[in-house]
Amino acid sequence: ESTTFAVRVAPLGSHGQVLVLAEDQTESRRVEAVRRDFVANVSHELKTPVGALSLLAETIQDAADDPEAVTRFAGRMQHEAARLTYLVQDLITLSRIQGADPIPTPDAVAVDDVVHEAIDRCNTKASAKNITLVAGGREGLRTWGDEDLLVTALHNLIDNAVAYSPEHTRVVVSVRPVGDSVEVSVSDQGIGIPEFAQERIFERFFRVDTARSRATGGTGLGLAIVKHVAAAHSGEVTVWSKEGSGSTFTLRLPAFGGTAGLPASTTTPM
Ligand code: ADP
Numbered sequence: 001e002s003t004t005f006a007v008r009v010a011p012l013g014s015h016g017q018v019l020v021l022a023e024d025q026t027e028s029r030r031v032e033a034v035r036r037d038f039v040a041n042v043s044h045e046l047k048t049p050v051g052a053l054s055l056l057a058e059t060i061q062d063a064a065d066d067p068e069a070v071t072r073f074a075g076r077m078q079h080e081a082a083r084l085t086y087l088v089q090d091l092i093t094l095s096r097i098q099g100a101d102p103i104p105t106p107d108a109v110a111v112d113d114v115v116h117e118a119i120d121r122c123n124t125k126a127s128a129k130n131i132t133l134v135a136g137g138r139e140g141l142r143t144w145g146d147e148d149l150l151v152t153a154l155h156n157l158i159d160n161a162v163a164y165s166p167e168h169t170r171v172v173v174s175v176r177p178v179g180d181s182v183e184v185s186v187s188d189q190g191i192g193i194p195e196f197a198q199e200r201i202f203e204r205f206f207r208v209d210t211a212r213s214r215a216t217g218g219t220g221l222g223l224a225i226v227k228h229v230a231a232a233h234s235g236e237v238t239v240w241s242k243e244g245s246g247s248t249f250t251l252r253l254p255a256f257g258g259t260a261g262l263p264a265s266t267t268t269p270m
Helices: 026-062 067-099 111-128 147-163 210-215 222-232
Strands: 005-012 017-024 107-110 132-137 142-145 170-178 181-187 236-242 246-254
Touching: 026 067, 067 147, 067 222, 107 111, 107 147, 111 132, 111 142, 111 147, 111 170, 111 181, 142 147, 142 246, 147 170, 147 181, 147 222, 147 246, 222 236, 222 246
Parallel strands: 132 170
Antiparallel strands: 005 017, 107 142, 170 181, 181 246, 236 246
């Protein structure tokens, strides 16, 4: 990698002194390159469903006298339109949190509410695969921030756990106090993530297996959103995974009002 400096020279006073300013532009060039890559990726991700939609519309016109085909293609159009909707929603969420760092109006948030709301949103998808969602750990903990964003982040983790797990497995969401923090972990018995990819999965649009992720309806933005939500809450998200046996994602958040004197933990059937 090369380093770029912008050098400016300005006269200073009347004795021939000059001021020399050297500004390291490596970082701003890197930021600019990342931004350009992102726009290129977004364009590509938008083009795919839009292309499929126009192709399907043409196909429907040609198949006008075959009602069964019309129904089938219309269904696929709905599927592509839904993908576009998810992508646009995720892009909006991502730009909202990238711009609002830290959270403008933080509130005390009950972690139990976040867990239950996130699980509720995943129930339909989980039951379709006969996956059991289990919540456990310490009750009554609170964190500090934006409840909607925290639900979105945890929903993304549970949604992935379900998407990348085989049928008849279980996903466990567990809460525990650790020092001045609250940790919410999501463990699955799914396909796992190869070691080389474990750092990269939090990048926008990085996928271990593009075809598989698209087939499961993924936008490739879920974990980037989780990472930014964690950062906006002065927290972090980490991953432990073993290929073939499963993954655990842990969201660490600041505890609000301390973690002492709370009810004893409930059991996690595991
Ligand atoms: P996607 O929409 O593709 O799921 P994410 O940002 O949520 O995008 O995740 C990025 C990639 O990380 C996924 O494409 C997948 O390869 C991998 N991944 C995320 N969560 C899991 C998990 N629980 N088990 C296995 N792989 C996962």
